[in-house]
Amino acid sequence: MDVADLSPAQARARFRGGERVPTAGWCRGWTQANLIAVPSRLRYELLLFAHRNPQACPVLDVGEPGSWSTGLFAGDLRTDLPAYRIYRDGEAVADVGDVVGEWRADLVPFLIGCSFTFERALLAAGVPVRHLELGTNVPMYVTNVPCEPTGSLSGPLVVSMRPVPEELVATAVEVSGRYPLVHGAPVHVGDPAGIGIGDLGRPDYGEAVEVYAGEVPLFWACGVTPQAAIMASGVEYAIGHLPGHMAIMDARDDDYRVI
Structure with missing residues (x-):
């Protein structure tokens, strides 16, 4: 099956x-x-x-x-x-x-x-999901964006990345934004250096995927963030x-x- x-x-x-x-x-x-x-x-x-x-x-x-x-x-x-x-x-x-x-x-x-929750909706809207195409784990990155701390818990935001054709970026933002209880719209679009990611080819978790010409990397908040806070x-x-x-x-x- x-x-x-x-x-x-x-x-x-x-x-x-x-x-x-x-x-x-x-x-x-x-x-x-x-x-x-x-x-x-x-x-x-x-x-x-x-x-x-x-x-x-x-x-x-x-x-x-x-x-x-x-x-x-x-x-x-x-x-x-x-x-x-x-x-x-x-x-x-x-x-x-x-x-x-x-x-x-x-x-x-x-x-x-988990952002996997809206991937079916992305596909239905015509937005490709590269890690599903490849049958691999989604790439995840630790950013330089700090979370709002509590008394003893603090740490960096973790994000997942999906490359999206430039003409479908607005669609991906709109579709995922309909699911705010599972991360919602991306927290960052475009240059990974803007959130402290130096090399998309070296994710902190998961497996790297290629960003093709004409595609834009989109970054969604990731539920691994609590684990990063546990470590930090x-x-x-x-x-x-x-x-x-x-x-x-x-x-x-x-x-x-x-x-």
């Missing part, structure tokens, strides 16, 4: 069984989300950080301390994503296929919106998804189209 035709439950079963792949293009029409789980003492601070940085950190759902499911994710957050990243004292210390043994009773899981702030323990290896939720993309 084409992975685009899988239900969220079918996809989660495959990940639970050991499939380790980026999830762009999986489960057509179903919403994907970024995972970040933090110690309970930080849950309100992370909520405040998200409130102050809503385009980068749109919160779709939050679990109870120690829980490994949420109202919009009926699976097991410890096993049902394709890959995870573990942080200790602000350092990424391991990338693993499940986190059953690492999930602590005080961890609070947050599901953060030296948080003692956290669990996130491996960038691009998302939580596939029991919610529809169209649920987040507001215009």
